[in-house]
Amino acid sequence: MTGRGGVQSVVLLLIGGALIRTAWTGTYVRYVKPGLQWYLIVAGAVLVLVAAVNLARLFGTAARTGHEEHGHEHGRFEPSWLVVAPALVLLLVAPPALGSYAASHGGTALAAAGTSDFPPLPDGDPVRVSLLEYAARSVFDEGRTLQGRNVTMSGFIVIDGDRRYLTRMIITCCAADARPVKVGLAGDVPPGTAADTWLEVTGTYTPRTDPDPIDGEPIPYVAVGSAHAIPAPKQPYET
Template sequence: MNRQAQAVVLLLVGGAVLRTSLTDMYLRYVKQGLRPFLIAAGLLLVIAAVMTLWYEFRGSAKAAHDHGDHDGHGHGHRGPWVAWLLILPVFALLLVSPPALGSYAASRSGTALQQVSDFPPLPPGDPAKISVLDYASRAVFDEGRSIGDRKVRLTGFVVTGADGRSYLARMILTCCAADARPVKVALAGQVPTGLKSDSWIEVTGRYVPKSIKDEINGERIPYLDVAEYHEVAAPNEQYES
């Protein structure tokens, strides 16, 4: 692989990063706050590739003018052929649109919550619309005191446990999909029936002082007493953080 080919590969990689970061596709790989860094990285790769090609073609044209092509010199430095493997992730980004992690990953990982001590008031509205992570944290670490008797509305996907119990879950990110972990809420009351795993639903209910242990890591999973639910389309940002 000569220097021109290396620059073309670099251009393809940068273009693929830009295409991903300028659409909602990037949300399947990293958290929302990292978008500016992805765009900057893609631009830098494209600029570096364009500048490399410009210098290479200018140098080749000058060499041909000064010395001619008969002496066989002027070939670019060749790098290892293994560099062509960089094209594979480029094709993956351009041609394949993988789904966000869902029930398969959630059912094989224990629920993940980090200790929280400060719980601000719930947002206004009846019901209060909060995240699955927020509800689970308030239910486990605050014993529901910051929720009280208010109705809450959560959105997530359905996970069916090995015991047949239904959970509402969301995957949370620290940085990217590689460190995604599930947060689960067990459902009581008007439990959704007839829904397949990975179905996205919006549930409205109240806190109940009841929880179970996750069968995978033994962590507490709080319950939500469901009053009503309905199916919804999967959101663009399927991860929480």
């Protein structure tokens, strides 16, 4: 089985298998919004089915033509098979979620929060909030609903000089449209904390802000009370 048709079929087979694998194992949330698992499984199954039908047809054609043509092409390398390598890598190695490199090259995504009125935080001490909610309440509500409250949030570290930003990527559809939301850490963080380290931080509101070096939007800060390293969550993005 040689030629473009065979290459296309194998590529379809590998991509379909990769879709099924990433959806089934849950790693699909590194690339798209949660809730799309079964769409990816169905799409992968369709690709695998199409590839299987094409391969069966190609093998059938090769069997009917006999050994004459096969012997004529024996030992010949088909360069188009090189395109199979990237698809094979996609099947075997799941790329990681976006991290500090992508975040440091994107402006903070506060516009995604809107500027509507903010209700009081729910009961609890501390109360868990997303980074986007904390940033929006800090900037658009000037911290009024955060005053006197302890909040807990999590994200990965982005380093900019001597500043440490707790960061999450916000997605609308998939990783291709991801933008970071950043909250500066005022106070002590675990020593030696490197970029991309995931932290859970508990702290209180502080009016300090920095202009984002990418788009000039304000990056609010949280006064850190405690912080500790955590494993990267299964769902790394906020939506």
